Amino acid sequence: MKSLSNILAFVRVAEVQSFVQASNGLGLSTSAVSKAVARLEADLGVKLFHRTTRSISLTPDGMRFYEGCQQLLGELDALEAEIQGNRAAPRGRLTVSVPTAFGRVCLVPILKGFSQAFPEIALDISMDDRHVDLADQGIDVVIRTGQLSDSANLIARQLVTYSLIVCGSPAYFEQHGRPQHPEQLQQHNCLNFRNRSTGRFYPWSFAVDGKVERCAVSGSVVFDNADAIVRSAIAGLGLSQMPGFLAAEAVTTGCLEEVLKAYRPPEVPVWICYLDRRFVAPRIRAFVEFAASQKEAFTTMCIL
Numbered sequence: 001m002k003s004l005s006n007i008l009a010f011v012r013v014a015e016v017q018s019f020v021q022a023s024n025g026l027g028l029s030t031s032a033v034s035k036a037v038a039r040l041e042a043d044l045g046v047k048l049f050h051r052t053t054r055s056i057s058l059t060p061d062g063m064r065f066y067e068g069c070q071q072l073l074g075e076l077d078a079l080e081a082e083i084q085g086n087r088a089a090p091r092g093r094l095t096v097s098v099p100t101a102f103g104r105v106c107l108v109p110i111l112k113g114f115s116q117a118f119p120e121i122a123l124d125i126s127m128d129d130r131h132v133d134l135a136d137q138g139i140d141v142v143i144r145t146g147q148l149s150d151s152a153n154l155i156a157r158q159l160v161t162y163s164l165i166v167c168g169s170p171a172y173f174e175q176h177g178r179p180q181h182p183e184q185l186q187q188h189n190c191l192n193f194r195n196r197s198t199g200r201f202y203p204w205s206f207a208v209d210g211k212v213e214r215c216a217v218s219g220s221v222v223f224d225n226a227d228a229i230v231r232s233a234i235a236g237l238g239l240s241q242m243p244g245f246l247a248a249e250a251v252t253t254g255c256l257e258e259v260l261k262a263y264r265p266p267e268v269p270v271w272i273c274y275l276d277r278r279f280v281a282p283r284i285r286a287f288v289e290f291a292a293s294q295k296e297a298f299t300t301m302c303i304l
Contacts, residue, residue, distance in 0.1 A: 007069055009036035010048060014066045017056055071135065075277055090282035091120035098143040101226040102270065103127040105245045106160075106301045107143065110294050117290065121283050130197040134275050140284050143291075144271050154273045155280075157292055161267035162302035163244040164205065167256040171236040178259050179239075182206040182215050189238035190217035194224045204241045205265040212265055230256075243268070244304040251304060258304070270298070 012022040013033065023030040041048050048062035058066060098107050104127065111123065126132075132139055134154070148156055166179075179185055185204070192201045201222070203214040219238050223229045226246055233240045234255045250256040272291050274284050 003036075003039070006036045006040040006043070007073075009033045010040050011066065011069050011073065013037060013049070013056070014058055014062070019056070067136075070138070074281075077281065089120050090118055090286040092281070092283050093122045093124055094141065094283045094287055095124045095126070095139050096141045096143070096287070097126045097128055097132045097137075097139050099129050099145055100127040101243065101246055102143065102145065104227075106298055109301070110291070110297060113294075114287065114290050118283075118286050121286065129195065134273070140274060140281070141287055142273050144273060145268055147269075148271060148273070153276050155276050156271045156273045157288065159270045159272050159291060160295060160298035160302050161269050163267050163304055164241055164265055165244055165247055165251075165258045165304060166204075166239055166241045166260045167233060167247050167251065167258045168239040169234055169236040169255065170257060172233075172238065173257065173259075175236075180260075182208065182213070182260060182263055185215060185217050185239070188217075188219075190219040191229050191232055191238045191240040192217065192219060192222045193226065193229055193240075194222050196224045206260065206263040207265050208263060243302070245302045248301065248304055270302075 009022065009026060009028070009032075012026055013019055016022050016025065019030050019033050019037075023033045026033060028036075037048065044061075044065070046061040046065075047059050048065060050057045050059055103125065107125075111125075115121075115123070126139075132142055134140070134142055143159070145162075148154070166185075176188060179188060182204075190204070194201055204217050205212055205214050207213075221232065221237060223232070226242070229240050229242060230246050230250065232238065233242075234250055239259070247256055247258075251258060272288055274280065274288060
């Protein structure tokens with residue numbers, strides 16, 4: 001490629017979808033930006049933008065090239081930050097995706113300490129239970145639970161594990177009794193959790209005779225919000241299998257009681273992940289290392 005400036009002009013136009021706005025941001029004339037993109041198209045031998053009198057949009061080739069440029073420029077930024085790392089504190093905007101319940105209960109309490117340690121890093125945190133693609137969605141760090149199905153291009157570190165427990169309110173057990181075996185859940189009102197992105201229920205799992213078995217349960221209410229399930233269980237609506245970190249406060253205060261403890265399934269791992277790149281931005285490394293250093297705090301919140 002003859003000039004990095006042509007790529008930078010192209011990326012800026014793609015981001016704002018306007019030659020005029022791109023030129024303002026780059027401190028160049030609109031004509032200069034237009035010529036830079038034209039030179040890039042000539043070098044590549046492809047058309048990068050669809051142009052009309054009112055709008056511009058990326059062609060399929062333009063979209064593919066834009067995605068590649070984002071990754072390359074990201075690595076260039078990381079390399080620059082790494083070279084400067086010995087002289088400057090980590091800085092910049094850090095995007096983090098975390099499952100809603102774990103984020104609220106376990107991540108939020110450690111954020112003050114992180115911000116105090118790294119005041120020049122601006123956190124942009126999305127609490128979302130959907131599966132996110134770090135490269136496609138421009139996410140720096142993601143926290144995931146369970147087994148990693150797409151870890152080939154990720155660096156993953158385990159933060160903690162948590163138990164899955166079945167619990168209900170004392171009032172519910174007084175009225176309906178306590179199940180002694182997972183098979184007896186068929187006789188109880190069970191609160192199912194539906195995954196918003198897939199529409200599927202999260203299966204209930206148990207360790208029975210040395211094997212992990214899934215158990216299909218049913219009840220009068222289905223939720224797609226974990227906090228709603230906890231509150232409903234406390235209110236005596238039914239039983240729920242939930243992460244220990246969600247139930248911990250209610251169990252400690254006696255609002256919920258665990259049953260089927262002998263059949264708890266294996267604990268669920270929690271991972272912190274980032275893209276496997278040659279150069280890792282100091283802001284990413286700082287957050288990952290800080291989160292890993294909080295294992296004792298996470299364990300206290302997660303284990304019952």
